[in-house]
Amino acid sequence: MIVTKCLITIATITLLATAANAAESVSVKVLLMQALNAPNGAAKGVVEGKEADAIHAATGASVPIRAEVSTIKKFNQEGCSRLAVKLIQPNTPTKEGGKTDFALNYELNLCRNGTPPNEGMDLGKAAKILGN
Template sequence: MKLIDAVALLAAFALPVFADDVRRTPVPDARPLMLAALQAADGQAHGILSGDMADAITKRFGATSPIFIDVSTEKRYAQPGCSRLKVTFWQDGVLLPGATTARRQTMDFGINYCLDGRPPQSLR
């Protein structure tokens, strides 16, 4: 990575973005938000997908907003630093092929995740 690219990346992480009255941090993928949610007292983290892939998706569908990511804790497990997380990606103004009007598109998934990046040893 070039020094200038590294500086730009650090600057992007330092600039929080606000949407829906929620403080959002630009992230290259959901993992930093998943780790933040695991450590947050309220079990939540919010961000905006950034980078070439986010730009390509937004351009492809002519969307009117960035790609937002919300992570919330559904269940905390007995193993420290491990939880069941709900990860939601959403974007406004998405025009799908064959559709006549743009709308909000949402994708949710659940994942059992720990601070070390692995699943918990037990689901209790």
């Protein structure tokens, strides 16, 4: 009976972990949209696809990449925010032979429709820079 309970517990934990990992694997774009739509303005998950492939190729490590997206500022324009993105790859090899956490941080202004917000843009200055 004890062995049966242990096996059931192990099977349950394995199924839950597998389901949680499958649900969390996403692209950075999906996480950005989730953060824009989330009441708390945040989203996190494990990055997969071409973004993860590019980081794996650059670092030489295959450890999964965690992503955290948070809202820094909401613009007056509906559905638009300034977002902070943090990508973390633990146990990345260094040139010295050790291992460290590789982190890539950046910020961007984004609206739910995929464009940047108009707020704060000097469209006249941008036109001059672009030669229009």
